[in-house]
Amino acid sequence: GIQVEQSPPDLILQEGANSTLRCNFSDSVNNLQWFHQNPWGQLINLFYIPSGTKQNGRLSATTVATERYSLLYISSSQTTDSGVYFCAVDQGRGAQKLVFGQGTRLTINP
């Protein structure tokens, strides 16, 4: 099956710093989403981005489907950005079966 690798596994930054999280996948996909899992365990939708670039405030994402990777950018980090960021992909073969990466744990220190 398709493999999803996220890097780095852990990232510790000071408030105000910028960061780039990467998601590599091993096969073509029709669906790619970025999620933020907050310290309470909730999964929050950040981006639905099978291709192209999107921006939402301090966050932006780019997926280059032909090269099988996606990047999540966080600018001017805040302590509330802390948590685990997951990339999930689906090959869209008639059913939604998301495959998740192992996540990047982001810690923003004040």
Next chain:
Amino acid sequence: NAGVTQTPKFQVLKTGQSMTLQCAQDMNHEYMSWYRQDPGMGLRLIHYSVGAGITDQGEVPNGYNVSRSTTEDFPLRLLSAAPSQTSVYFCASSYISVGEAFFGQGTRLTVV
């Protein structure tokens, strides 16, 4: 709209007990699925459904049953709980197979 609602939020079971985790969505989504998340890991697919009356197995289906009698509800049944089923369970729904997935708040299950 409530979105995807899971109940209960927390549950402790004894080994061998059975229970049903409830999942309901009010977005008229055809696609629903169940995932489990173990410590330090991403989510893994247990079962999924492409519409009422249609279900299939995901990556880790053993020990779980599902049914989909209505578009809105997709319960997950643990037949005989085992400590290995201690996990956080998430339900998700989507309008189309390649559409954005929306997740419930999760059910934290401990089997002792």
